[in-house]
Amino acid sequence: MKISFTINGEQQSIDIEDGNTPLLWVVRDMLDLKGTKFGCGKAACGACTLHIDGEAVRSCSYAVKFAEGKNLTTIEGLGTRETPHPVQQAWMEHVVPQCGYCQPGFMMATAALLEKNPNPTDEDIDNNIINVCRCATYVRMRKAIHRAAELTQSANPVNQ
Amino acid sequence: MTEKKKVSRRKFLIRGSLGTLGVLAVGTYVFRNPIRRMGLEMAETLIPPYSGEGTDANLWFEITKDNQVVLQSPKVEMGQGTFTSLAQMVADELDVALDQVQVIGAATDTGIVDGMSTGGSLSVASLWTPLREMAATVREMIKAEAAKQMGVAVGTLSTSNGSVSGGGKSMTYAEVAEGVTEWKLPKTPELRAVKDYKFIGQPIKRIDLAPKVFGDPIFGMDAEMPRMLHACVIRPEHVGATFKSAETSSAESMPGVVKIVQKEDWVGVVAETYAQALAAKMTIKVDWDVPKQWTEEGIRSILQVGKGNKMITQKQGGALDEADAEVVSMEFKSPIGAHAQIEPNGALALVKDGSATIVLSTQVIGVTQKQVSEALGLPLDKVNVIPTYLGGGFGRRLNTVHAVQAAQMSQAVGKPVKYFFTRKEEFQHDTFRPPTHHIMRGKLGADGLLEGLEHHYASGDVAINSVILPPMLTTIFGTDIGAMRGGNIQYDKVPSHRAVQWHTTLPFATSWWRSLGLLANTFAIESFVDEMAIKAGKNPVEFRLQQVSDKGTGKRLKAVMQKAGETYKDETINGRAMGFAASVDAGAPCAHVVEVSIEDKEIIVHKVICVFDCGIAVNPDQVKAQCEGAIVMGMSGAMHEQMTLKDGQLYPTIYGPYNMALMRHAPKEVEVILIQGDDKPYPVGEPPMGPIGAAIGNAVRRLTGERLTDLPMRLA
Numbered sequence A: 001m002k003i004s005f006t007i008n009g010e011q012q013s014i015d016i017e018d019g020n021t022p023l024l025w026v027v028r029d030m031l032d033l034k035g036t037k038f039g040c041g042k043a044a045c046g047a048c049t050l051h052i053d054g055e056a057v058r059s060c061s062y063a064v065k066f067a068e069g070k071n072l073t074t075i076e077g078l079g080t081r082e083t084p085h086p087v088q089q090a091w092m093e094h095v096v097p098q099c100g101y102c103q104p105g106f107m108m109a110t111a112a113l114l115e116k117n118p119n120p121t122d123e124d125i126d127n128n129i130i131n132v133c134r135c136a137t138y139v140r141m142r143k144a145i146h147r148a149a150e151l152t153q154s155a156n157p158v159n160q
Numbered sequence B: 001m002t003e004k005k006k007v008s009r010r011k012f013l014i015r016g017s018l019g020t021l022g023v024l025a026v027g028t029y030v031f032r033n034p035i036r037r038m039g040l041e042m043a044e045t046l047i048p049p050y051s052g053e054g055t056d057a058n059l060w061f062e063i064t065k066d067n068q069v070v071l072q073s074p075k076v077e078m079g080q081g082t083f084t085s086l087a088q089m090v091a092d093e094l095d096v097a098l099d100q101v102q103v104i105g106a107a108t109d110t111g112i113v114d115g116m117s118t119g120g121s122l123s124v125a126s127l128w129t130p131l132r133e134m135a136a137t138v139r140e141m142i143k144a145e146a147a148k149q150m151g152v153a154v155g156t157l158s159t160s161n162g163s164v165s166g167g168g169k170s171m172t173y174a175e176v177a178e179g180v181t182e183w184k185l186p187k188t189p190e191l192r193a194v195k196d197y198k199f200i201g202q203p204i205k206r207i208d209l210a211p212k213v214f215g216d217p218i219f220g221m222d223a224e225m226p227r228m229l230h231a232c233v234i235r236p237e238h239v240g241a242t243f244k245s246a247e248t249s250s251a252e253s254m255p256g257v258v259k260i261v262q263k264e265d266w267v268g269v270v271a272e273t274y275a276q277a278l279a280a281k282m283t284i285k286v287d288w289d290v291p292k293q294w295t296e297e298g299i300r301s302i303l304q305v306g307k308g309n310k311m312i313t314q315k316q317g318g319a320l321d322e323a324d325a326e327v328v329s330m331e332f333k334s335p336i337g338a339h340a341q342i343e344p345n346g347a348l349a350l351v352k353d354g355s356a357t358i359v360l361s362t363q364v365i366g367v368t369q370k371q372v373s374e375a376l377g378l379p380l381d382k383v384n385v386i387p388t389y390l391g392g393g394f395g396r397r398l399n400t401v402h403a404v405q406a407a408q409m410s411q412a413v414g415k416p417v418k419y420f421f422t423r424k425e426e427f428q429h430d431t432f433r434p435p436t437h438h439i440m441r442g443k444l445g446a447d448g449l450l451e452g453l454e455h456h457y458a459s460g461d462v463a464i465n466s467v468i469l470p471p472m473l474t475t476i477f478g479t480d481i482g483a484m485r486g487g488n489i490q491y492d493k494v495p496s497h498r499a500v501q502w503h504t505t506l507p508f509a510t511s512w513w514r515s516l517g518l519l520a521n522t523f524a525i526e527s528f529v530d531e532m533a534i535k536a537g538k539n540p541v542e543f544r545l546q547q548v549s550d551k552g553t554g555k556r557l558k559a560v561m562q563k564a565g566e567t568y569k570d571e572t573i574n575g576r577a578m579g580f581a582a583s584v585d586a587g588a589p590c591a592h593v594v595e596v597s598i599e600d601k602e603i604i605v606h607k608v609i610c611v612f613d614c615g616i617a618v619n620p621d622q623v624k625a626q627c628e629g630a631i632v633m634g635m636s637g638a639m640h641e642q643m644t645l646k647d648g649q650l651y652p653t654i655y656g657p658y659n660m661a662l663m664r665h666a667p668k669e670v671e672v673i674l675i676q677g678d679d680k681p682y683p684v685g686e687p688p689m690g691p692i693g694a695a696i697g698n699a700v701r702r703l704t705g706e707r708l709t710d711l712p713m714r715l716a
Helices: A023-030 A086-093 A103-116 A122-128 A138-155 B035-045 B082-094 B123-150 B173-177 B209-213 B274-283 B296-302 B365-376 B402-413 B423-428 B471-477 B518-536 B540-545 B554-565 B620-639 B692-704
Strands: A002-007 A010-015 A049-052 A055-058 A071-073 B011-015 B024-028 B060-063 B069-073 B101-105 B158-160 B163-166 B169-172 B229-233 B242-247 B257-262 B267-271 B285-289 B309-316 B328-334 B346-352 B355-360 B383-387 B417-420 B436-444 B450-459 B496-503 B577-585 B588-599 B602-613 B644-646 B649-651 B669-675
Touching (some): A049 A103, A086 A138, A086 B209, A103 A122, A103 B209, A138 B620, B060 B123, B060 B173, B069 B082, B082 B101, B082 B123, B123 B158, B123 B163, B123 B173, B163 B173, B257 B274, B257 B402, B267 B274, B267 B402, B328 B518, B346 B402, B355 B365, B355 B402, B365 B383, B365 B402, B402 B417, B436 B518, B450 B518, B518 B540, B518 B577, B518 B620, B518 B692, B540 B554, B540 B577, B554 B577, B554 B602, B577 B692, B588 B692, B602 B620, B602 B692, B620 B669, B620 B692
Parallel strands (some): B229 B417, B355 B383, B450 B496, B602 B669
Antiparallel strands (some): A049 A055, A049 A071, B011 B024, B024 B060, B158 B163, B163 B169, B229 B267, B242 B285, B257 B267, B309 B496, B346 B355, B346 B417, B436 B450, B577 B588, B588 B602, B644 B649
């Protein structure tokens, strides 16, 4: 079947036999966007988190057929080295990653959280950022999330 | 140890045949210690021999045409920050800017990978002297060559930012190196004083920060080759199950299936896409031979103090008399732990025309090369293993034997094959942290200090049966040196003290898990010592300090205890109590003070103060990052994680049910105070994990009166 969507601002059409194929594998193996990671395949770890119409979605458990007509963003489309997203900027300021494997998922989850809640409290962070990081970089991640909120608000004063 | 090694132990080989113009490749750094010497050093330091000294630690620099220095690292980067520290060391002695240094993981075809592994927190500590000496030597070689080319005396030349200047002239290193095939090898130059370094000792940002923030394809899972296929292997759910036969007929006609690969003891399926391989795998019915339905009780019945092989790992004075009414005895336990690293194990393999290329995340590059070479009957030099960045190591990648299966499947189809574990397979086929059982015994003397202290502990394999430890060493030592980490008593002023290890091989694979035996051993010892302090009516910090001598690491251990002790209050304030514990691992002492409350029967850790003596902190920010990570991962192990045997299978098989510390469990505040109590770097990644479990248990004891003795800690 043919499925069309927008990903990182570009129109994409793919032809795939099985529309139930997890979106993750389409993104990684067909579109060669490797920043979205496989961790568990059961939506339990969050390494595969990307945005679908602005919502954080665990793509390992999302059938590609449902992406039809939607607007997708992956870590590659979140920001660039030249113009990093505030979340990426904050992640670099606080030197969050260790092994780094789970980090794109966390950054995507954080970016989606900040869209809805531009100034999350510690409790909001605890309740919404529920991905798994085995290096346990949570302490720096929390600081970086608060910093990203600051950066976002100074860039969009309307939200204050 | 490293400090004493001098030039005579080492030689440089100049290899000029890389084929790239302007490339200078220098150096094979060879240590060849007799195995016995290695054993002695091990016994002295308790550092396992699987890394660093005693093996060939070979390094290569390349200077590229655009004047970049490329360091082929024999050690892999798995999050511990080693690449960044190595870059700092190179930049400081080679006189280049930090952004002129690139660090890449060396592949086996360079001939310079660490023959054993990356692990034991030893990468920076073991390369500290050799790498700086190498960099300084290369600097002097370039200067000497520049002097010749520029026609000036070498003494008039100076180096900085990758250029040699003097006599009004200046050349970049690349310009000097271009076309040179014969280099003059100088004596090893004196190293600079640590205080004079520009980069060492500074909180430099990780050199792999941007690739990890922008989602670059740097991991084993991200590796690709043209016309690559995907594969799955069917693995049993039962512990100890072996392959009998497989019914594969329906899988063969599934969409995208290229080949079913059946070997003597396993079956796999190769397909066009991963989803197709996985779907086909689900239809394959394997007949497994399950000789025994293992249960949790069955494991506990063989894993007990008093069962298995006995080895006294420490002995001072006489043994305590169990019948003595004044001898206090307590039992502790820790469960089976999973590594649960987020990047699954896997490998991309291409076997064709009598040679193999393997790309993977591994801590054992050399071992993987040997395993593939032996299984496929290929000469060693026809197998090239290329390491990538690791999506977590923690000891899980110290036996990457699945690379063999990927290679065999590639061989069967003649195309590149990528194969990786499902999460369920990761959980059921981990090389687990072995469960442990501990009996602590102690007796107070008239002065209220310990008269005797004993740690009896039982563990499954850590080092024993590991592919990275020569079996001969096991024979020499008898004990499991991995299970032994943290097992000995650090209170050397206690007149009678001893540690006794009981070792049992379990029916499932157990191996190294970040800090090895340290977490469980320190939990038992430091919980018990705390209990004895309470019994003696003494402040737990003072009680400890009085029983450590100045010998060995004692002085440094006392210094971290004292520093952390300054923040410790032995009272409950506003429903919060503090807990204190300390340990020495691999020569690096660490003390933790935690602040804990209990809400709805949940233990909440609000704050951790970590005082850690890492010697020279090459990168203080990354040392702190390792402390923070070790603390929260240690909390996860001590408070949440547990694998259980049920109906012959290991559970759980997914995150969530396998409880781990998440954002909401991490302390809101972690303060790391570094003491640089020696003039060399010590291991960093594991030692700060030691005291965390006991520190939390000790705080809970003060809040509730209850002594928690089993990991994961749960309130009644």
